[in-house]
Amino acid sequence: MRxxxxxxxPVPESFCAAVRDRAIATLTAAGHTVDLLxxxxxxxxxxxxxxxxxxxxxxxxxxHPAPDHAERLEKAEGILFVYPTWWYGLPAMLKGWLxxxxxxxxxxxxxxxxxxxxxxxxxxxxxxVVTTCGAPWWLSFLIGQPGRKxxxxxxxxxxxxxxxxxxxxxxxxxxxxPESRAAYLEKIEKKLSKV
Amino acid sequence: MRVxxxxxxxxxxxFNASLFRMTVARLKEKGHTVDAIxxxxxxxxxxxxxxxxxAYQDxxxxxxxxxxxxxxxxxxxxxxxxxxxxxxxxxxxxxxWFDRVxxxxxxxxxxxxxxxxxxxxxxxxxxxxxxxxxxVRAFLMGDPPRKLAQRMxxxxxxxxxxxxxxxxxxxxxxxxxxxxxxxxxxxAAVDRF
Numbered sequence: 001m002r003x004x005x006x007x008x009x010p011v012p013e014s015f016c017a018a019v020r021d022r023a024i025a026t027l028t029a030a031g032h033t034v035d036l037l038x039x040x041x042x043x044x045x046x047x048x049x050x051x052x053x054x055x056x057x058x059x060x061x062x063x064h065p066a067p068d069h070a071e072r073l074e075k076a077e078g079i080l081f082v083y084p085t086w087w088y089g090l091p092a093m094l095k096g097w098l099x100x101x102x103x104x105x106x107x108x109x110x111x112x113x114x115x116x117x118x119x120x121x122x123x124x125x126x127x128x129v130v131t132t133c134g135a136p137w138w139l140s141f142l143i144g145q146p147g148r149k150x151x152x153x154x155x156x157x158x159x160x161x162x163x164x165x166x167x168x169x170x171x172x173x174x175x176x177x178p179e180s181r182a183a184y185l186e187k188i189e190k191k192l193s194k195v
Numbered sequence: 196m197r198v199x200x201x202x203x204x205x206x207x208x209x210f211n212a213s214l215f216r217m218t219v220a221r222l223k224e225k226g227h228t229v230d231a232i233x234x235x236x237x238x239x240x241x242x243x244x245x246x247x248x249x250a251y252q253d254x255x256x257x258x259x260x261x262x263x264x265x266x267x268x269x270x271x272x273x274x275x276x277x278x279x280x281x282x283x284x285x286x287x288x289x290x291x292w293f294d295r296v297x298x299x300x301x302x303x304x305x306x307x308x309x310x311x312x313x314x315x316x317x318x319x320x321x322x323x324x325x326x327x328x329x330x331v332r333a334f335l336m337g338d339p340p341r342k343l344a345q346r347m348x349x350x351x352x353x354x355x356x357x358x359x360x361x362x363x364x365x366x367x368x369x370x371x372x373x374x375x376x377x378x379x380x381x382x383a384a385v386d387r388f
Binding site: 050153 | 207
């Protein structure tokens with residue numbers, strides 16, 4: 001499968017980078033092709049401006065703010081997000097990538113006269129999230145895991161009907177140990193080798 | 196009351212921007228002291244940088260890049276957010292405001308690796324927002340923005356603070372009548388503030 005790996009962390013030497021590398025190694029070993037998109041390294045601008053917003057509902061490929069990203073999205077058969085959970089959600093950088101790149105015509109169609117949007121990302125059969133959370137798991141559940149739901153429900157609704165999902169998180173990152181981090185990397189390898 | 200109003204919409208001609216202007220004007224009329232932040236207008240950068248992330252836990256350093264916003268947040272007694280829901284979440288510019296301003300030593304402390312909310316100066320929250328899709332669809336998605344307001348924000352500010360969440364769903368099918376009705380709901384909520 002061709003997998004777009006969207007990575008978002010500002011610090012190159014962070015644990016998140018180790019997570020990304022393990023994910024790439026595991027997926028590649030399993031025979032998948034990984035297309036790495038590193039949002040911070042690219043200096044992606046997550047802020048949707050006024051002109052873009054004005055055009056949004058009628059946006060065509062010619063107006064797309066990041067045509068290269070749109071093309072890579074269209075080629076993907078699977079998408080894996082690797083990021084730290086901040087305030088129970090996606091870092092602004094990643095949130096803005098969804099807002100600006102997942103546009104109409106590329107990812108969904110707005111039917112004339114209303115009704116629910118029509119998914120256009122039906123070539124995506126796998127959607128995964130690998131993340132780190134400062135909060136403990138019970139608090140994340142209590143808050144309702146907004147970040148997980150934004151991707152695995154909100155964005156999944158634009159993918160294939162049978163699209164499989166995966167969610168792996170290391171909770172309580174602030175009190176993590178070398179052992180807990182190593183165990184987490186093992187868990188990622190185990191889960192991703194089954195994709 | 197000292198009210199901090201935070202707004203995040205790129206178009207001044209939008210319905211959302213008119214909700215923001217009405218809210219600010221009406222709060223002032225009612226005698227509140229209003230501090231308004233229009234994130235797009237001031238060109239707020241929502242991206243937490245490498246250096247900010249590296250100094251995140253250092254409570255003497257971490258607020259320096261956003262000192263002005265931190266001071267305004269800590270001076271407020273109430274918080275009002277006016278923004279559109281995009282992809283079942285905040286616009287990036289608002290998400291980044293939380294990422295960069297709600298720091299250790301500002302809105303929470305870390306005690307033995309456990310988070311202790313500290314934003315106890317805020318005792319009232321009002322969220323005014325709009326969704327492109329229907330309420331049913333938002334419900335099926337787990338309505339993340341509603342949960343962020345009613346659970347995350349509620350847990351961050353003074354215990355017992357009132358949290359009001361007003362949303363116009365199905366904006367893509369909205370009419371003058373639905374927008375006016377929503378504007379009136381927001382007006383009434385602002386008047387009771």
